[in-house]
Amino acid sequence: xxxxxxxxxxxxxxxxxxxxxxxxxxxxxxxxxxxxxxxxxxxxxxxxxxxxxxxxxxxxxxxxxxxxxxxxxxxxxxxxxxxxxxxxxxxxxxxxxxxxxxxxxxxxxxxxxxxxxxxxxxxxxxxxxxxxxxxxxxxxxxxxxxxxxxxxxxxxxxxxxxxxxxxxxxxxxxxxxxxxxxxxxxxxxxxxxxxxxxxxxxxxxxxxxxxxxxxxxxxxxxxxxxxxxxxxxxxxxxxxxxxxxxxxxxxxxxxxxxxxxxxxxxxxxxxxxxxxxxxxxxxxxxxxxxxxxxxxxxxxxxxxxxxxxxxxxxxxxxxxxxxxxxxxxxxxxxxxxxxxxxxxxxxxxxxxxxxxxxxxxxxxxxxxxxxxxxxxxxxxxxxxxxxxxxxxxxxxxxxxxxxxxxxxxxxxxxxxxxxxxxxxxxxxxxxxxxxxxx
Numbered sequence: 196x197x198x199x200x201x202x203x204x205x206x207x208x209x210x211x212x213x214x215x216x217x218x219x220x221x222x223x224x225x226x227x228x229x230x231x232x233x234x235x236x237x238x239x240x241x242x243x244x245x246x247x248x249x250x251x252x253x254x255x256x257x258x259x260x261x262x263x264x265x266x267x268x269x270x271x272x273x274x275x276x277x278x279x280x281x282x283x284x285x286x287x288x289x290x291x292x293x294x295x296x297x298x299x300x301x302x303x304x305x306x307x308x309x310x311x312x313x314x315x316x317x318x319x320x321x322x323x324x325x326x327x328x329x330x331x332x333x334x335x336x337x338x339x340x341x342x343x344x345x346x347x348x349x350x351x352x353x354x355x356x357x358x359x360x361x362x363x364x365x366x367x368x369x370x371x372x373x374x375x376x377x378x379x380x381x382x383x384x385x386x387x388x389x390x391x392x393x394x395x396x397x398x399x400x401x402x403x404x405x406x407x408x409x410x411x412x413x414x415x416x417x418x419x420x421x422x423x424x425x426x427x428x429x430x431x432x433x434x435x436x437x438x439x440x441x442x443x444x445x446x447x448x449x450x451x452x453x454x455x456x457x458x459x460x461x462x463x464x465x466x467x468x469x470x471x472x473x474x475x476x477x478x479x480x481x482x483x484x485x486x487x488x489x490x491x492x493x494x495x496x497x498x499x500x501x502x503x504x505x506x507x508x509x510x511x512x513x514x515x516x517x518x519x520x521x522x523x524x525x526x527x528x529x530x531x532x533x534x535x536x537x538x539x540x541x542x543x544x545x546x547x548x549x550x551x552x553x554x555x556x557x558x559x560x561x562x563x564x565x566x567x568x569x570x571x572x573x574x575x576x577x578x579x580x581x582x583x584x585x586x587x588x589x590x591x592x593x594x595x596x597x598x599x600x601x602x603x604x605x606x607x608x609x610x611x612x613x614x615x616x617x618x619x620x621x622x623x624x625x626x627x628x629x630x631x632x633x
Contacts, residue, residue: 250273250274250275250276251273251274252271252272252273252274252321252324253271253272253273253274253324253327253328254269254270254271254272254319254320254324254328255269255270255272255328255329255331255623255626255627256268256269256270256316256320256328256329256330256331256362257270257331257332257333257619257620257622257623257626258309258312258330258331258332258333259333259335259617259618259619260294260295260332260333260334260335260337260338260353261294261334261335261336261337261406261407261408262294262296262335262336262337262340262406262407262408262409262451262453262454262488262489263292263293263294263337263406263407263408263453264290264291264292264293264294264407265290265291265294265295265308265309265312266288266289266290266291266615266617266619267287267288267289267290267312267313267315267316268286268287268288268615268617268619268620268623269286269287269288269315269316269319269320270283270285270286270620270623271283271284271285271286271287272284283614283620285613285614286613286614286615286620287315287319288615289312289315291308291311291312293487294337294407295308295334295337295338295349295353296337296338296340296341296346296349296408296489296490297337297487297489297490298349298490299341299345299346299348299349299489299490300345300490302348302349302351302352303352305349305352305353306352306353306355306356309332309353309356309357310356310359313330313356313360313362316328316330316362317361320362322361325361325362326361326362326363327363328362328363329362329363329364329365329368329626330357330360330362330363330364330368331365331368331369331622331623331626332353332357332368332369332370333370333371333372333618333622334346334349334350334370334371334372335371335372335374335377335406335408335409336374336406336407336408336409336446336448336449336451336454337407337408337489338350338371339371339374339408339409339448340408340448340449340454340489341489341490346371350369350370350371353369354368354369357369365626372618372622373446374409374411374445374446374447374448375428375431375444375445375446376618376622376625377404377409377411377446377618378402378404378411378412378413378431378442378444378445378446378618379413379431379433379442379444379621380618380619380621380622380624380625381402381404381411381413381616381617381618381621382399382401382402382413382414382415382442382444382621383435383618383620383621383624383625384614384616384617384618384619384620384621385400385402385533385535385611385616386399386400387620387621387624388611388612388614388616388620389533389611392435399414399415400414400530400531400532400533400606401413401414401415401530401531401532401533402414402532402533402534402535402616403532403533403534403535403538403593403597403605404534404535404536404617404618405451405452405534405535405536405537405538405589405592406451406452406536406537407451407452407453407454407488407537408448408449408451408453408454408489409446409447409448409449409450409451409454410446410447410450410451410452410592411444411445411446411447412443412444412445412523412597413442413443413444413445414442414443414444414523414526414530414532415440415441415442415443416441416442416443416523416524416525417525417528417530418524418525420524420525421443421523421524421525422441422443424524425443425521425523425524426521428445429443429444429445429521430442430443430444431444443523445521447519447520449463450515450516450519450520450592451537452537452541452585452588453488454488455512455515455588455592456486456581456584456585456588457473457486457488457493458515459475459477459511459512459514459515459584459588460473460474460475460493460495461473462493462495468491468492468493468494471494472494472495472496473493473494473495473496474495474496474497474498474501475495475497475498475508475511475584476497476498476501476502476503476504476507476508476511477503477507477508477511477512477569477581477583477584477587478495478496478497478498478503478572478580478581478583478584479497479503479572479573479576479580480497480498480499480500480501480503480572481497481499482495482496482497482576482580483495483496483497484496484580503569503572503583504569504570505565505566505569505570505583505587508569508583508584508587509587509590509591512584512587512588512591513591513595515588515591516591516592516595516596517595519596520592520595520596520597522596522597522598523597523598526597526598526599526603527598527599527600527603531604531606532603532605532606533605533606533607533608533611533616534556534605534606534607534608535607535608535609535616535617536616536617537585537589538589538605538607539553539607539608539609541582541585541586541589542556542561542607544578544579544582545564545565545568545575545578545582545586546564547560547561547564547607548607553606553607553608553609553610554606554607554608555604555605555606555607556604556605556607557601557602557603557604557605558590558593558594558599558600558601558602558603558605559601559602561586561589561590561593562590562594562601564586565583565586565587565589565590568582568583568586569583569586569587593605
C-alpha cells in the first residue's frame with residue numbers, strides 16, 4: 196500500500212501548526228491509518244521502528260519548471276512520536292539554467308536537466324525512503340507560452356525520466372500549473388512560513404511574485420469592495436485549517452521580467468527575427484547582443500545615435516502595462532506584501548537590499564534607484580545591461596500597474612525561515628492535502 200493511500204488527520208488545535216494538517220480532504224493521513232503509515236515506513240526503514248527511536252522521517256520533492264530555470268525543492272518532514280503530527284524540518288534547493296522551454300526543439304536534452312537534479316535528490320533523500328517519496332513537477336509560464344505540441348513533448352520526456360527514477364511517481368506527477376494556482380500556492384507558502392495561517396488574528400500578508408514569463412499578485416482582501424470590483428476570475432476560494440479563504444489573485448502571462456523585456460522592445464511575437472534588430476532607450480547606447488528566451492533568439496540593441504534614460508524608458512515600459520494590469524481596490528491601503536523572485540534579484544543587483552538577508556523597501560525606493568541606474572547606465576552595465584529596463588519595469592508595474600502608493604513598504608526576500616519563498620512548498624502541501632482551489 197502506498198504511503199499516500201490515506202484519509203485525514205483528526206481535527207485538533209495543534210493540527211494547525213503543521214504542514215500536513217491542512218483542510219479536510221481525501222488525500223490526508225488519519226489517526227485510523229497511522230498503523231499503515233508506520234508499517235510502510237518500517238518496511239522501508241526498519242531501523243527507524245525500534246522502541247528507542249520513534250522518530251519517523253519522510254520527504255517530498257517538488258520541481259518548479261520555470262521560464263528561466265528548473266528548480267528542485269526537497270522538503271524533509273519528521274514525526275517524533277506516533278501521537279504527534281509531522282513538522283517541516285528543512286529544505287534542500289538547487290537550480291539549473293536555462294528552463295525546460297529552452298529545449299522545445301530538443302526534449303531529450305531537457306529531460307537530462309531533470310536527471311541531473313534527480314541525482315541531487317538521490318543524494319539528499321536516504322535510499323530507504325526513495326520508494327515512498329513523491330516526485331512532482333509543475334511547469335509555469337515558460338511552457339504556457341509554448342505551442343501545445345512542443346510543451347507536451349517536453350512533459351512526456353519528463354514523465355519518462357521520472358519513471359526511470361526510484362522515487363514514488365503519483366498520478367499526474369508532471370503538469371503545467373495554471374497561473375491562479377501559482378499565486379494561491381505562493382500565498383500559502385509565505386503565510387505558512389510567517390506564521391499567519393495558524394494564528395487567530397486573521398492577519399495575513401500578500402505576495403508579489405515576479406518570474407521570467409509571468410507575474411502574480413495574491414492577497415486576502417479586507418474590503419468586500421475589492422471582491423465586488425474585481426473580475427470574477429480574479430477571486431479564488433479554498434479551505435485551509437478549517438477556514439474558507441477568498442483570495443484576490445491573478446497571474447499575468449507575458450508580464451514576467453524576461454517576457455516584459457521583449458514586449459518593451461516590441462520583439463515578443465514579432466516576425467522577421469533573422470534580420471530585425473529590436474532597440475530601446477532603456478539599454479546602453481552601444482549595447483548589442485542576441486537574447487534567447489523560450490528557445491527563440493532575438494537581436495537586441497541600444498540606440499547608438501538616440502537618447503537613453505529613465506523618462507524615455509518609463510514611456511516604453513508603460514506600453515507593456517497600461518490597460519493590462521488590473522488595480523485592486525485596496526492595495527493603496529496598509530496591507531503588508533512580500534515580494535520575491537526577480538523583485539529580490541533586481542533589488543540586490545541595484546544595491547537596494549543586502550543579498551544575504553533581504554529587507555523592507557518602499558515602492559518609491561525602486562523608483563529612485565531606477566532613475567539612478569538609467570541615468571548612469573555605463574556604471575551599472577557591468578552588473579547587467581538590462582538593469583535600467585528591469586528596475587523601470589518593476590517601478591511601473593508596482594505604481595501604474597497594481598496601483599501601490601510610493602510609501603507602501605514591501606518585504607523583499609528570497610527566504611523565510613530558511614525556506615525559499617515560492618509556490619513550491621504550497622504545492623507540496625496541496626499534493627498531500629488537496630486544497631481544492633476554485
